[in-house]
Amino acid sequence: MNKETLAIIGGGDAGMTTASWARRRKPHMNIIVFEKTNLISHAPCGLPYFIEGLFDDEKLLSAYTPEEFEKERNVNIRINHEIIELDLDNRVIYAKNRNNNDIIKLEYDYLAIATGSKPKKIKYDNESRIFYVHHPSLAREVKEKIMNLNNVAIIGGGILGVELAEALVRNGKNVLLIHKNAYLLNKMLDNDMASYINNYVSKDIKLKLNEEVLEITDGGRVIITNNGKYEVDGTIVSIGVEPNTELINDKNMIGETKAIKTDEYMRTSYKDVYAVGDVAESTNIITGMPDWQPFAPVAGKMGFTAGNHIGGVNYRFPGLIGTAITKYGxxxxxxxxxxxxxxxxxxxxxxxxxxxxxxxxxxxxxxxxxxxxxxxxxxxxxxxxxxxxxxxxxxxxxxxxxxxxxxxxxxxxxxxxxxxxxxxxxxxxxxxxxxxxxxxxxx
Amino acid sequence: MNKETLAIIGGGDAGMTTASWARRRKPHMNIIVFEKTNLISHAPCGLPYFIEGLFDDEKLLSAYTPEEFEKERNVNIRINHEIIELDLDNRVIYAKNRNNNDIIKLEYDYLAIATGSKPKKIKYDNESRIFYVHHPSLAREVKEKIMNLNNVAIIGGGILGVELAEALVRNGKNVLLIHKNAYLLNKMLDNDMASYINNYVSKDIKLKLNEEVLEITDGGRVIITNNGKYEVDGTIVSIGVEPNTELINDKNMIGETKAIKTDEYMRTSYKDVYAVGDVAESTNIITGMPDWQPFAPVAGKMGFTAGNHIGGVNYRFPGLIGTAITKYGxxxxxxxxxxxxxxxxxxxxxxxxxxxxxxxxxxxxxxxxxxxxxxxxxxxxxxxxxxxxxxxxxxxxxxxxxxxxxxxxxxxxxxxxxxxxxxxxxxxxxxxxxxxxxxxxxx
Missing domain, CATH: 3.30.390.30 (FAD/NAD-linked reductase, C-terminal dimerisation domain)
Known part of the structure; x- marks a missing residue:
C-alpha cells in the first residue's frame, strides 16, 4: 500500500499545527508543507513590538525554523515555494521553487489550505514610501525604512494601526492617524467604550477621525482625504486584512466573508480538502451566520481540528465568537x-x-x-x-x-x-x- | 397592617448585603441589623496588609460606616449590640447594648443569621503574647503588639498564615512558621504544586512542616511541638476558622461542616429564617456533598440571594465549588x-x-x-x-x-x-x- 500524502499550502500557525497533529495521529503519512517565504510558524502579531524595538532578533518572530520542525516532527518543509496551480478535481498541486524556478508536481490524498490573509491595499502609482506591516519575513526591511522617517501617517485605526501608532510614538515619531470611522477600534468597541481610548490616544498622536483617504501621492508623502491634505515623510497602510484566496478558482468554495467555507471539521466542499486559519470561514456561535476571525488562537485550533480529522480523530470546531485584545500605552x-x-x-x-x-x-x-x-x-x-x-x-x-x-x-x-x-x-x-x-x- | 420586620444578626458583608437587597425589594420593611462590634461591612481580608503597613487608616477596612449605611439604605443599625437569646420558635431575639447593658426585645417576621466565623483556638493558660488576626475592630491593637516583637511564630500555614508571614517579613521580623501538614496551603494545592511555594517561602522564613503544636507556654513565648521546642517573642495562631454558631440551640440546624444548613434560597430549617455568609453551609456543585467556603465573594452572593428572597424575588444560590486566591511575594x-x-x-x-x-x-x-x-x-x-x-x-x-x-x-x-x-x-x-x-x- 502506498503511503498517504498530506499537502499543506502555507506554513503559518494554522498550517504547521495541521501538520503537527496529522503527524501525531498518522506517524507514517507523507506530510509536505509549501511555504512561499523563508519562514514558518511566524507570528505577525509581534511585528509592532519588533518595530518598537522591544526585541531585536527577528528570528524570534518564528516559533520554529524549518530545520527544527522537520527534525522534531518529521514533516517535509519546502520554504520559498509558491503554489502556481491548484487542481482540486484531480488532487494535484504545482509548486514553483522561487530560488531556481523548478516546478514540482504533487498528487495528494489530503490537502490543507492555510494561505492566511493579506493586507488590504489602497491604489496608488508610486509606493516608494508606502508601507504595509504584515509579514515577519520583511520585518527588518520595513522597520529600517520606517525608522528613517520623522512624520509618519498611519491609515486605519484598527488593532494594527493603534499598535503601530504606539510603537512609533515610543520612538519619538510624529504620528498622524487617519481613520474613516468616528472612533478607533470600532470593530472591537462601541462608541461609549471607545471614547476613553480616543481621548487617551489623542494625547500622543494627531488623530483624524471620520476621514476617508481619497488619494495618496508623491510616493506616500501626500495624503488627500475628504476633509484635508496632509504632508508626511511616509505612510503606513493598515486598513485591515482579507483572506488570501488567490489560488481558489472555484468561487463556490468562497463564503460571504470572502474566506473559504468550512464545516465543523474544517472541511471545504471538496472531499479531503481542508481550509484552516485566516483563509477559513466558520460560523458565528451567537448569530449562526458565517464569520471570519483572522487571529492566531483561532488559527491554531482550526489546525488542531483539521490535523486530527485527517489523522482519524474527530474534534468538532465549535465556531467563532470574535475575541480580541490589544493595548495602547x-x-x-x-x-x-x-x-x-x-x-x-x-x-x-x-x-x-x-x-x-x-x-x-x-x-x-x-x-x-x-x-x-x-x-x-x-x-x-x-x-x-x-x-x-x-x-x-x-x-x-x-x-x-x-x-x-x-x-x-x-x-x-x-x-x-x-x-x-x-x-x-x-x-x-x-x-x-x-x-x-x-x-x-x-x- | 403592621410593617414587616427583618432582623439581621451580624453586620459583615453577608448581613449588610442581605439588608441592602431586602430594602431594595421592600422599601417599607423594617430592617434592623445587630452588630456586636463598632464596625459594619468590615473586611478581615485586608488585615494582613494593614499589619504589613500598606495602608494606615483602619477605617478603610469597612466599606461603610454605620451612619453612611443607615442614611443611604434606610436600615436601622445597632452596633455594639450582642444577641443574648435567640428564640426561633417564638420569633423573638434579645439583644444587649454593650455600652449600657440595656436589653432590647425584638419580634421579627424574617431573620437572617450572619454571625460569620471565628478563629479556631489552641488552649493555653496565659495568652499575653498570643495573637489572633481576625476582626478589623482590633486591627490597630493587634498590629501594635505584633510590631513590638522581633521573633514571631505563626502557627498554621493556610492562607492567613502565609499572608501574615509575608507581612512580618516585609517588616524585618524573623518568622517561624509551624504547619502540621507536609506542605503549605494544603487546602488549596496538591503537593506537586505546593512544592514550588514551599521552596520560595523558605528563602524568607523558617519553615517547620509536619509539626503539630502540643503546647504553647510562657504566654506565647515557648512552643512545644511533636518535633521540637521553639522560643520566640510572641505567637500568632492562624489555624483556621469555624462557623460562629454559638447562638444556635437547635443542633438539627447544623450540618456536617458545622455551619448552618441552607437551601437554595439560603433558608434554614425554620420558616423565614435565613443563614448567610461564613456561618452558612451550602452544597458542593461537584460532589453534591455539604460544603462550607468562608470567603467574601460567597458571603456577598448568599446575602444577595437571601435579601432578594425575603424581598419576594427568587434567585437560586447555585452552591459552592471552592475558589480562593492568595499571594506570597x-x-x-x-x-x-x-x-x-x-x-x-x-x-x-x-x-x-x-x-x-x-x-x-x-x-x-x-x-x-x-x-x-x-x-x-x-x-x-x-x-x-x-x-x-x-x-x-x-x-x-x-x-x-x-x-x-x-x-x-x-x-x-x-x-x-x-x-x-x-x-x-x-x-x-x-x-x-x-x-x-x-x-x-x-x-
Whole structure:
C-alpha cells in the first residue's frame, strides 16, 4: 500500500499545527508543507513590538525554523515555494521553487489550505514610501525604512494601526492617524467604550477621525482625504486584512466573508480538502451566520481540528465568537462576542451596562481603574458581548466572558460565578460580577 | 397592617448585603441589623496588609460606616449590640447594648443569621503574647503588639498564615512558621504544586512542616511541638476558622461542616429564617456533598440571594465549588474546585496535568512563569479542579476555570475557548488552553 500524502499550502500557525497533529495521529503519512517565504510558524502579531524595538532578533518572530520542525516532527518543509496551480478535481498541486524556478508536481490524498490573509491595499502609482506591516519575513526591511522617517501617517485605526501608532510614538515619531470611522477600534468597541481610548490616544498622536483617504501621492508623502491634505515623510497602510484566496478558482468554495467555507471539521466542499486559519470561514456561535476571525488562537485550533480529522480523530470546531485584545500605552483593550452595534444589526434586542471599578481593594496600593461593558440578549438573558479597558487582569476576564458566551451562559450564571478574591489583585465584588448583577437585576 | 420586620444578626458583608437587597425589594420593611462590634461591612481580608503597613487608616477596612449605611439604605443599625437569646420558635431575639447593658426585645417576621466565623483556638493558660488576626475592630491593637516583637511564630500555614508571614517579613521580623501538614496551603494545592511555594517561602522564613503544636507556654513565648521546642517573642495562631454558631440551640440546624444548613434560597430549617455568609453551609456543585467556603465573594452572593428572597424575588444560590486566591511575594496562588487529593477522597477517578509556561510571547519583555494544574474527571472529561501559581493574570484565569467547573464544562469546551491573544500579555497557545489540550488528547 502506498503511503498517504498530506499537502499543506502555507506554513503559518494554522498550517504547521495541521501538520503537527496529522503527524501525531498518522506517524507514517507523507506530510509536505509549501511555504512561499523563508519562514514558518511566524507570528505577525509581534511585528509592532519588533518595530518598537522591544526585541531585536527577528528570528524570534518564528516559533520554529524549518530545520527544527522537520527534525522534531518529521514533516517535509519546502520554504520559498509558491503554489502556481491548484487542481482540486484531480488532487494535484504545482509548486514553483522561487530560488531556481523548478516546478514540482504533487498528487495528494489530503490537502490543507492555510494561505492566511493579506493586507488590504489602497491604489496608488508610486509606493516608494508606502508601507504595509504584515509579514515577519520583511520585518527588518520595513522597520529600517520606517525608522528613517520623522512624520509618519498611519491609515486605519484598527488593532494594527493603534499598535503601530504606539510603537512609533515610543520612538519619538510624529504620528498622524487617519481613520474613516468616528472612533478607533470600532470593530472591537462601541462608541461609549471607545471614547476613553480616543481621548487617551489623542494625547500622543494627531488623530483624524471620520476621514476617508481619497488619494495618496508623491510616493506616500501626500495624503488627500475628504476633509484635508496632509504632508508626511511616509505612510503606513493598515486598513485591515482579507483572506488570501488567490489560488481558489472555484468561487463556490468562497463564503460571504470572502474566506473559504468550512464545516465543523474544517472541511471545504471538496472531499479531503481542508481550509484552516485566516483563509477559513466558520460560523458565528451567537448569530449562526458565517464569520471570519483572522487571529492566531483561532488559527491554531482550526489546525488542531483539521490535523486530527485527517489523522482519524474527530474534534468538532465549535465556531467563532470574535475575541480580541490589544493595548495602547498602559491600557489593555479587549472584546469578545458581538459589540452592541453589531448585535443590533443582527436583530438582537440588547441590554447593556458599563461598570467603572478598580482592580484592587480600596485600601490596597496600586489599584487601577477598569471599565467593563457587558451586552446581553434581553429575550434570553444570555451574555452576547463584552468589552474591557484596564491596566491589569484584562486578559483573564475577557477569556472568562468569552467562555460564558460560547457556552450560552446567562447573566445569572455569570453573577453567581464563585470568583476568586484577595485585596492585592481583586475586589470582593469583582467588576465582572457587578456588571452581571447590574443587568440581572433589571429583569 | 403592621410593617414587616427583618432582623439581621451580624453586620459583615453577608448581613449588610442581605439588608441592602431586602430594602431594595421592600422599601417599607423594617430592617434592623445587630452588630456586636463598632464596625459594619468590615473586611478581615485586608488585615494582613494593614499589619504589613500598606495602608494606615483602619477605617478603610469597612466599606461603610454605620451612619453612611443607615442614611443611604434606610436600615436601622445597632452596633455594639450582642444577641443574648435567640428564640426561633417564638420569633423573638434579645439583644444587649454593650455600652449600657440595656436589653432590647425584638419580634421579627424574617431573620437572617450572619454571625460569620471565628478563629479556631489552641488552649493555653496565659495568652499575653498570643495573637489572633481576625476582626478589623482590633486591627490597630493587634498590629501594635505584633510590631513590638522581633521573633514571631505563626502557627498554621493556610492562607492567613502565609499572608501574615509575608507581612512580618516585609517588616524585618524573623518568622517561624509551624504547619502540621507536609506542605503549605494544603487546602488549596496538591503537593506537586505546593512544592514550588514551599521552596520560595523558605528563602524568607523558617519553615517547620509536619509539626503539630502540643503546647504553647510562657504566654506565647515557648512552643512545644511533636518535633521540637521553639522560643520566640510572641505567637500568632492562624489555624483556621469555624462557623460562629454559638447562638444556635437547635443542633438539627447544623450540618456536617458545622455551619448552618441552607437551601437554595439560603433558608434554614425554620420558616423565614435565613443563614448567610461564613456561618452558612451550602452544597458542593461537584460532589453534591455539604460544603462550607468562608470567603467574601460567597458571603456577598448568599446575602444577595437571601435579601432578594425575603424581598419576594427568587434567585437560586447555585452552591459552592471552592475558589480562593492568595499571594506570597511576587506570586499569586489560586485554586478552584477540588484538589486532586480531595477529588480522590470523593471517589473521582482523576486525570491531571501541570503546564509550566509564560505569561507573554517569547519575544515580548517582562514575561513571567506561570504554572497551571488542571484536574478532570476521567469518566466524564469534565474539569473538576484547577490550581495556578504565577505573577500576573492569575486571577482572571482562575475565574475562567471556576466558571468552567460550575457549568460542568468539559476539557473539549475549555480547549476550544476562543481566548484572547496579544504578545504583551498572553500566548497564542494560552497556558490554560495548553493544559486543556494536554488532558483532552489523552482520551
Amino acid at each position: 498602559e491600557y489593555f483593550i479587549a472584546k469578545t462576542g458581538l459589540t452592541e452595534n453589531e448585535a443590533k444589526k443582527y436583530g438582537f434586542k440588547t441590554i447593556s451596562t458599563i461598570i467603572r471599578s478598580n482592580t484592587r481593594a480600596r485600601y490596597y496600593p496600586g489599584g487601577k481603574e477598569i471599565i467593563i461593558k457587558l451586552i446581553a440578549d434581553e429575550n434570553t438573558q444570555k451574555l452576547i458581548g463584552a468589552q474591557i479597558i484596564g491596566q491589569e487582569e484584562v486578559l483573564g476576564r475577557i477569556d472568562l466572558l468569552a467562555l460564558a458566551i460560547m457556552k450560552s451562559n446567562t447573566l445569572y450564571d455569570l453573577f453567581y460565578l464563585e470568583h476568586a478574591y484577595m485585596p492585592a489583585i481583586s475586589r470582593s465584588w469583582d467588576p465582572v460580577i457587578l456588571a452581571a448583577r447590574s443587568l440581572l437585576t433589571k429583569f | 511576587e506570586y499569586f496562588i489560586a485554586k478552584t474546585g477540588l484538589t486532586e487529593n480531595e477529588a480522590k477522597k470523593y471517589g473521582f477517578k482523576t486525570i491531571s496535568t501541570i503546564i509550566r509556561s509564560n505569561t507573554r510571547a517569547r519575544y515580548y519583555p517582562g514575561g513571567k512563569e506561570i504554572i497551571i494544574k488542571l484536574i478532570a474527571d476521567e469518566n466524564t472529561q469534565k474539569l473538576i479542579g484547577a490550581q495556578i501559581i504565577g505573577q500576573e493574570e492569575v486571577l482572571g484565569r482562575i475565574d475562567l476555570l471556576a466558571l468552567a467547573i460550575m457549568k460542568s464544562n468539559t476539557l473539549y469546551d475549555l480547549f476550544y475557548l476562543e481566548h484572547a491573544y496579544m504578545p504583551a500579555i498572553s500566548r497564542s497557545w494560552d497556558p490554560v488552553i495548553l493544559a486543556a489540550r494536554s488532558l483532552l488528547t489523552k482520551f
